[in-house]
Amino acid sequence: MSILVYIEQSEGKVKKTSLEAVSFAAALAAQTGEGDVVAVALGSIDDQELATVGTAGAAKVLHAGDSRLDAGLIQAHASAIAQAFSKVGAKTLVLAKSSLGDAVAARLAIKLNAGLVSNVVALPDTTSGYKVKRSIFTGKAFAETELTTENKILAVKKNSIDLKTDGAPASVESFEVELADSDFASKITATERATGEVLLPEADIVVSGGRGMKGAENWGMLEELAKTLGAATGCSKPVSDIGWRPHHEHVGQTGVKVAPSLYIAIGISGAIQHLAGVNSSKCIVVINKDPEAPFFKAADYGIVGDAFEVVPKLTEALKAEL
Amino acid sequence: MKILVCITHVPDTTSKIQFTADNTKFDTTGVQFIIGPYDDYALARAVELRDQTGGKLTVLNVGESETEPTLRKALAIGADEAIRVNSNPKDSFFVSKQIAHYAKEGGYDLILMGRESIDFNGGMVHGMVGELLGMPSFSPVMKLDVDGTKVTMAREIEGGKETLEANLPLIAGCQEPIAEWKIPNMRGIMSARTKPLNVVEAVSDETQAVATSYELPPAKGAVKLIDKDNVAELVKLLKNEAKVL
Ligand SMILES: Cc1cc2nc3c(=O)[nH]c(=O)nc-3n(C[C@H](O)[C@H](O)[C@H](O)COP(=O)(O)OP(=O)(O)OC[C@H]3O[C@@H](n4cnc5c(N)ncnc54)[C@H](O)[C@@H]3O)c2cc1C
Ligand SMILES: Nc1ncnc2c1ncn2[C@@H]1O[C@H](COP(=O)(O)O)[C@@H](O)[C@H]1O
Numbered sequence: 273m274s275i276l277v278y279i280e281q282s283e284g285k286v287k288k289t290s291l292e293a294v295s296f297a298a299a300l301a302a303q304t305g306e307g308d309v310v311a312v313a314l315g316s317i318d319d320q321e322l323a324t325v326g327t328a329g330a331a332k333v334l335h336a337g338d339s340r341l342d343a344g345l346i347q348a349h350a351s352a353i354a355q356a357f358s359k360v361g362a363k364t365l366v367l368a369k370s371s372l373g374d375a376v377a378a379r380l381a382i383k384l385n386a387g388l389v390s391n392v393v394a395l396p397d398t399t400s401g402y403k404v405k406r407s408i409f410t411g412k413a414f415a416e417t418e419l420t421t422e423n424k425i426l427a428v429k430k431n432s433i434d435l436k437t438d439g440a441p442a443s444v445e446s447f448e449v450e451l452a453d454s455d456f457a458s459k460i461t462a463t464e465r466a467t468g469e470v471l472l473p474e475a476d477i478v479v480s481g482g483r484g485m486k487g488a489e490n491w492g493m494l495e496e497l498a499k500t501l502g503a504a505t506g507c508s509k510p511v512s513d514i515g516w517r518p519h520h521e522h523v524g525q526t527g528v529k530v531a532p533s534l535y536i537a538i539g540i541s542g543a544i545q546h547l548a549g550v551n552s553s554k555c556i557v558v559i560n561k562d563p564e565a566p567f568f569k570a571a572d573y574g575i576v577g578d579a580f581e582v583v584p585k586l587t588e589a590l591k592a593e594l
Numbered sequence: 595m596k597i598l599v600c601i602t603h604v605p606d607t608t609s610k611i612q613f614t615a616d617n618t619k620f621d622t623t624g625v626q627f628i629i630g631p632y633d634d635y636a637l638a639r640a641v642e643l644r645d646q647t648g649g650k651l652t653v654l655n656v657g658e659s660e661t662e663p664t665l666r667k668a669l670a671i672g673a674d675e676a677i678r679v680n681s682n683p684k685d686s687f688f689v690s691k692q693i694a695h696y697a698k699e700g701g702y703d704l705i706l707m708g709r710e711s712i713d714f715n716g717g718m719v720h721g722m723v724g725e726l727l728g729m730p731s732f733s734p735v736m737k738l739d740v741d742g743t744k745v746t747m748a749r750e751i752e753g754g755k756e757t758l759e760a761n762l763p764l765i766a767g768c769q770e771p772i773a774e775w776k777i778p779n780m781r782g783i784m785s786a787r788t789k790p791l792n793v794v795e796a797v798s799d800e801t802q803a804v805a806t807s808y809e810l811p812p813a814k815g816a817v818k819l820i821d822k823d824n825v826a827e828l829v830k831l832l833k834n835e836a837k838v839l
Contacts, residue, residue, distance in 0.1 A: 346731065374718070408714050409712070568817045586825045
């Protein structure tokens with residue numbers, strides 16, 4: 273018996289959040305004695321890259337290289353993962369929460385008759401029964417959830433476990449999947465994706481701007497700061513509503529939920545709906561000219577001041593230090 | 595076209611989250627309930643599509659009687675009829691079973707939901723219903739147009755979006771900017787009173803992942819303020835104290 277992990281790639285590299293999922297599964301296997309960890313990767317990706325998944329704790333990677341799986345078609349991916357699940361005789365599937373992962377996991381829950389818990393933030397408590405802690409109310413609370421099915425799916429939230437980095441390279445085995453026409457009932461006709469940039473949901477540091485930035489033309493300053501830090505850029509909802517920034521950068525209750533080590537909020541008031549998207553950050557820095565801005569209450573560090581003055585200085589100071 | 599929109603009845607996004615009875619129950623004291631913000635986007639788009647293509651728009655909620663004002667609001671926004679599956683929504687699987695049953699019975703061409711509920715944030719019900727009905731499901735969908743039976747969608751992916759084509763019937767979990775939230779007008783509110791709101795019973799009792807207790811995150815310490823003329827100090831703190839650089 274093994275624990276199966278569904279890993280995703282971005283630009284030919286296994287996503288860091290997927291490596292976290294593998295680390296989570298490795299820790300879970302050690303806890304429950306559920307055997308080893310087998311990862312499954314879909315679509316074209318280098319086998320050498322896949323072998324590195326071993327460092328996070330996978331013994332083996334099943335690779336279904338069928339190029340029809342390159343596109344993130346939800347049904348096709350769900351079918352392929354279900355086949356991997358029965359091939360390895362797994363009872364537990366672990367994956368990282370993501371736009372594709374969530375959609376695939378939900379279909380798999382029915383296919384595998386598996387109880388599904390999303391937003392998992394800690395290893396399950398298996399002392400009596402099987403209880404999983406998950407984040408609810410958009411990070412404002414946690415729920416202990418009792419899983420009563422034999423098969424289980426856990427969708428792990430970012431930063432919920434330390435990344436394991438000392439495992440041995442994994443063996444990579446190719447794996448044939450059978451896909452039906454109905455798996456391809458939809459067709460992806462175009463993909464627009466920022467390339468080479470740090471992706472917001474994955475980022476370890478996020479530099480985010482609000483309406484206090486006054487206009488799209490002032491984002492150069494934030495991009496410069498982000499570049500210095502190797503950070504992704506984000507924004508508040510009004511900023512993407514007005515069109516100063518693209519929609520996929522919008523952070524909050526109705527946007528991307530981030531969980532970086534460091535979140536720097538610049539000219540954002542800190543409305544409760546914005547905070548809901550950032551409350552899983554390890555450290556929050558707020559730069560706002562209004563000392564009464566609610567964001568300061570949620571911050572670890574704050575600077576009361578004009579962003580147009582403070583941000584360039586901060587970038588300079590960071591360049592000197594890093 | 596027959597459209598079904600599944601809506602949640604959830605605490606307003608500004609609500610203070612608290613629990614009672616030994617942390618086993620959500621404390622509703624002083625809480626205002628709303629249509630889930632993502633469900634509200636789904637509903638707004640559904641109203642536009644119904645107005646465009648004709649047909650009928652049904653809203654459905656799995657919930658106890660206290661959710662009826664929320665369903666009435668959806669009727670005021672423009673739905674033609676409402677269904678309430680009279681039961682406490684115990685977990686996503688339970689909810690999905692109910693929705694799948696009534697969706698099948700209603701023979702809908704298009705089923706719109708929110709990307710996720712804002713209480714349990716599972717983002718699961720659309721996929722589960724899709725699999726139960728053997729229908730394709732897509733989420734998070736930020737654009738959806740229907741031309742005959744052909745549907746064109748934009749789905750958000752990390753760092754961008756993809757454009758998809760599929761055929762009716764299908765299920766989509768919606769998010770902005772699929773449409774703008776609609777506020778009910780006076781006429782809508784008046785007519786909502788007389789539109790049908792049918793209460794039906796749960797068809798299955800099965801659950802898989804029920805929440806047994808709740809907890810709040812630890813309180814945040816006070817913010818450390820740094821003088822705006824001394825940003826180097828902030829860099830030091832981030833490096834040596836917070837250890838995030
Ligand atoms: C159901 C619902 C869902 C929502 N979802 C989201 C969401 O997901 N994400 C989100 O962000 N919002 C969301 N909102 C909107 C939210 O309520 C706020 O309106 C929004 O977050 C405010 O954005 P902001 O802080 O950029 O703008 P403002 O509130 O206008 O704040 C601008 C801030 O910039 C500061 N400022 C101005 N000039 C400067 C300067 N020169 N230097 C430094 N600081 C300056 C000001 O002091 C102020 O604090 C939602 C609202 C609702 C009702
Ligand atoms: N109790 C419910 N009644 C009706 N629809 C629901 C219910 N719970 C969830 N949904 C729908 O499923 C979507 C996703 O919910 P969830 O999987 O809980 O995040 C929501 O946005 C709603 O459209």
